[in-house]
Structure formats: C-alpha cells, structure tokens
Amino acid sequence: MELYPLAKKPGASFPDRITIGRVTHNDVVISEPSVSRMHAYIRESNGWVIADVGSKNGSWLDDQVLEPRRETLLYGGAVLQLGDVRLLFYLSSDLFDLQGGDRGGR
Numbered sequence: 001m002e003l004y005p006l007a008k009k010p011g012a013s014f015p016d017r018i019t020i021g022r023v024t025h026n027d028v029v030i031s032e033p034s035v036s037r038m039h040a041y042i043r044e045s046n047g048w049v050i051a052d053v054g055s056k057n058g059s060w061l062d063d064q065v066l067e068p069r070r071e072t073l074l075y076g077g078a079v080l081q082l083g084d085v086r087l088l089f090y091l092s093s094d095l096f097d098l099q100g101g102d103r104g105g106r
Contacts, residue, residue: 004030014041019040020035021035034057057083076094
C-alpha cells in the first residue's frame, strides 16, 4: 500500500489545486503508464472535489465515470480509479479513526 498525501509542491503550477499525474511536475506523482502526464486534480471547495482533466484512460469515482473537466464531490472512503490505478480517498480524521485513534486526549 502506498500513501499519497494531498499537498502542494513548493512553486508548483495551479496554486488552488493539487494535480495528480505520471510526471514529476504534478503534486502527486503516480508512476504508472495508464495514468496520464496530468490526469486529474483535487481541490478544496466546501469539501473536497475531484476532476479528470481530459485524461487518455479516464477516471472513476465509485465505478461512475468522471466527466472530463467537471468537478465531483469527494467523501471519506471514496474509491477512485485513475487509468488502471485504484485509490481510496480518506480525510485525515478518517485515517486517525481507522488507526484506532483516541480523541479523548489520553
């Protein structure tokens, strides 16, 4: 399992979104041939949203095709597929809970 934190690289393009793709200028790099050079982006807008940017091999959210350049709301536990790569989207609070985190301050 690999973990891809959603974080901007210093000096990266598109300061309002986190780009995902195969080449190193993306914020999240997935080195897999079915992932386009720039495949999709995620940004925060009253919650998290994802958009395929017109990739060659497409993107899906819970087995529903993402229309190119149309933002779709994300939620914790969502299953994303970019090309042949399947990903799980978790909010940091979801990961904390999955790891048995204690919110009681102990």
